[in-house]
Amino acid sequence: MSAKFPELNLDKQLCFSLYAASRQVTRLYQPLLKQHDLTYPQYIVLLILWQNDGLMVKDIGQKSQLKSNTLTPLLKRLEQNDLVTRKRAKEDERQCYIYLTDKGKALENECACIPMEMLGQTDMSMDKLFQLKTLLDEFLQLHENHGG
């Protein structure tokens, strides 16, 4: 009924809580994002571009912690949906700059309510949500230079 090694018990593992909570949040966002024809990772990339338009794929990768093997197809889908354009830099043809289209910029207004609506979907207190975010960011900062 229970693992031979207590340290392997699922309930005791932070890794599983993180994995499950992350997917749960994605599921909470999905109905809202679907109204704008967005997936969750596409929304993350748009958040980055709304904050700073005209980034290279590499920059988006650094901010999202995603590599080109994930970003290239994702950005092509955003381009197909007319939310961004992809332009090669003339001074360095290796670099691919990503710009929001008018439609992409307009989408920011439509998405402005999403954070508030998401807050409304959880019964967790603002205080605890803030604590959670602080701890996660601390963890990320401790590890952000280890893998790319």
Next chain:
Amino acid sequence: MSAKFPELNLDKQLCFSLYAASRQVTRLYQPLLKQHDLTYPQYIVLLILWQNDGLMVKDIGQKSQLKSNTLTPLLKRLEQNDLVTRKRAKEDERQCYIYLTDKGKALENECACIPMEMLGQTDMSMDKLFQLKTLLDEFLQLHENHGG
């Protein structure tokens, strides 16, 4: 340089911290799991089975928050690697019971050190890691009945 709507700023979004931290943890586990030919979700499923062998796909789904569309192929891969067997229940042929093989049981011993090794890879204090897990579990509990 900055989003029109401050509430859309990436650094302010809990959702992104969670998404990034979860993937970071997966990346930390990967080198350890690769030694045993396991992926991270496969490890999660094995943690469940080590705790309670002989579950139905449905039970594993409830504990992992994964559905059969993810679990069926994952379990088939575990079966191919001779870590589990899949048996239809005679009394109800719809049900598929999953049992650990000897190899699957033996793997528990080999994985016993993984939690400790993972702890050694982070500089975050035990206290903060515990706080983090507590908050995540609280969040999960508040939402676990909303989607499956």
Next chain:
DNA sequence: ACGATTTAAATCGCACACGATTAAATCTAG
């Protein structure tokens, strides 16, 4: 100046995740 190295993005292959549907077995209401 020019081959070797480095860099940026794209490509490839595999394994998730998950919404939606399907298929088969079981249950249930009349």
Next chain:
DNA sequence: CTAGATTTAATCGTGTGCGATTTAAATCGT
């Protein structure tokens, strides 16, 4: 007793994630 509803897995299609490799462009070292 049986038609319809329910349950359980499996299947299908799309979109990530990511290690590894490839391609092309720029830079470096001699």
